[in-house]
Amino acid sequence: MTEVRYFAAAAEAAGRSGESLAAGTVGELRELMVSRHGEALERVLSRCSLLVDGVASPDDVSLDDDTVVDVLPPFAGG
Amino acid sequence: MPLPPLVAPGPPLTRADSDRLARHLMLPQVGEDGQRRIMAARVAVVGAGGLGSPVLQYLAAAGVGTIAIIDDDVVERSNLQRQVLHTVADIGRRKVDSAAEKIAELAPRATLVKHAVRLDAGNAEQILGGYDVVLDGTDNFTTRYLVNDTCARLGTPLVWASIFQFDAQVSVFWSRPPAPAAPVTLRDLFPQAPPEGSVPSCAEAGVLGVLCGQVGSVMAAEALKLIAGFGEPLLGRVLVVDALNARWTEVPLRPRATAQAGPGARPAASVPPVPSVPSVPPVPLTRVPPPPGGYPPHPGRTGPARPTPPAPSGIGRISADELDRRLQARRRREDDFELVDVRDPAEFAQNSIPGAQLIPLSFALTEAGRTGLDTHTEVILYCKTGPRADRAATAFERAGFRTAVLAGGIDAWENR
Numbered sequence: 346m347t348e349v350r351y352f353a354a355a356a357e358a359a360g361r362s363g364e365s366l367a368a369g370t371v372g373e374l375r376e377l378m379v380s381r382h383g384e385a386l387e388r389v390l391s392r393c394s395l396l397v398d399g400v401a402s403p404d405d406v407s408l409d410d411d412t413v414v415d416v417l418p419p420f421a422g423g
Numbered sequence: 424m425p426l427p428p429l430v431a432p433g434p435p436l437t438r439a440d441s442d443r444l445a446r447h448l449m450l451p452q453v454g455e456d457g458q459r460r461i462m463a464a465r466v467a468v469v470g471a472g473g474l475g476s477p478v479l480q481y482l483a484a485a486g487v488g489t490i491a492i493i494d495d496d497v498v499e500r501s502n503l504q505r506q507v508l509h510t511v512a513d514i515g516r517r518k519v520d521s522a523a524e525k526i527a528e529l530a531p532r533a534t535l536v537k538h539a540v541r542l543d544a545g546n547a548e549q550i551l552g553g554y555d556v557v558l559d560g561t562d563n564f565t566t567r568y569l570v571n572d573t574c575a576r577l578g579t580p581l582v583w584a585s586i587f588q589f590d591a592q593v594s595v596f597w598s599r600p601p602a603p604a605a606p607v608t609l610r611d612l613f614p615q616a617p618p619e620g621s622v623p624s625c626a627e628a629g630v631l632g633v634l635c636g637q638v639g640s641v642m643a644a645e646a647l648k649l650i651a652g653f654g655e656p657l658l659g660r661v662l663v664v665d666a667l668n669a670r671w672t673e674v675p676l677r678p679r680a681t682a683q684a685g686p687g688a689r690p691a692a693s694v695p696p697v698p699s700v701p702s703v704p705p706v707p708l709t710r711v712p713p714p715p716g717g718y719p720p721h722p723g724r725t726g727p728a729r730p731t732p733p734a735p736s737g738i739g740r741i742s743a744d745e746l747d748r749r750l751q752a753r754r755r756r757e758d759d760f761e762l763v764d765v766r767d768p769a770e771f772a773q774n775s776i777p778g779a780q781l782i783p784l785s786f787a788l789t790e791a792g793r794t795g796l797d798t799h800t801e802v803i804l805y806c807k808t809g810p811r812a813d814r815a816a817t818a819f820e821r822a823g824f825r826t827a828v829l830a831g832g833i834d835a836w837e838n839r
Binding site (some may be wrong): 350354376392394399400417419420422 | 472560622630
């Protein structure tokens, strides 16, 4: 299982701060998250970084068991 | 992973410096050595707004020697909810002028450099070059990526934070950290700036004013840690702040594998997996090994790594009765030592042990405070009950003195 942690707007759109999901790649994980939480999360996800054990990873990256994926939206305020 | 100090120590502290910075000098991890590094440091702060305000205030208060302020905005009424350096009277003034004026009042000896310009590809390297560390508190993606890419080219560490509504992210980026730390930059966290207009700004969606203070203070602390080489910097970690729920979470950050991988390589394949953890936060950080041949050296000024000072152990004790006997012997010139009171002048004025000289603790912790004493003569130290004398004795011992501390302090002396 992949441990997903949602932050900021991603947590708001998913309605939770994290969940365990089973996916083979980052792309599959992305589809699973959207199917569970809908369009609101899809919009946020399109600009989020998905950090796989700390590494920003595109959809083709495979996920091992016990991977932690952090979903971080960018913002620029200062 | 602790990093060596970024800045070599400047000149010894004066008595006025040691009074002002007494609370830093008493921290063994900072001490006079760390404070001298802070006072010799050259720091550039990009943005004198929400994050820049607390950053500038705390860096100036900490005694940073040279501070550059870069901002092309003027103060607006809507800024005052969070940009605490500026006041009602500053509305319409350039932020660099308002900010420099305030921090000059706080730190009159700091060298302040004002750049009332917008950073662009043509001026960024020239403006940011020559600083030991850069702090980014700007308010747009274009400038943020420019500052990041410029610091990455220069090899300058970047303390970075951004805020939005109730959320913030803080980290330290450094393209050429000392080995074995892995180089990470903003592009490892967010490879590309999002398309223009796809992400709302604080002007459009709001920001909790006080979040700037929480996050700016973290930034200033990270800068001081890098400068003086104490503690564990936020390199390779992103601190994610959720002010609405009062949650601070640590997210690991490692270099993107794609940066080194050839075409067609599976990006994650070359990265060792993080060991599994029973509960989710916090995730332990696995270091990526340095590339063959190591990283190029950081071009900035460096100093030797400082070992963590030992705990005050093995300091000799002397009882009040024994001190009394030795003071009598000293009057007969049969004994030789210096008796030093390390309390505050006001306490010394109220009562003191005859034959003692006053060197308040903060001054006793500096080289200048010890110059009147000879390392060949034993120093007996006292305070009210003992802890301050212990702290001073540790510094004296490290400077080559033989010391003893009056057990129970002047309280024990008066009750003997």
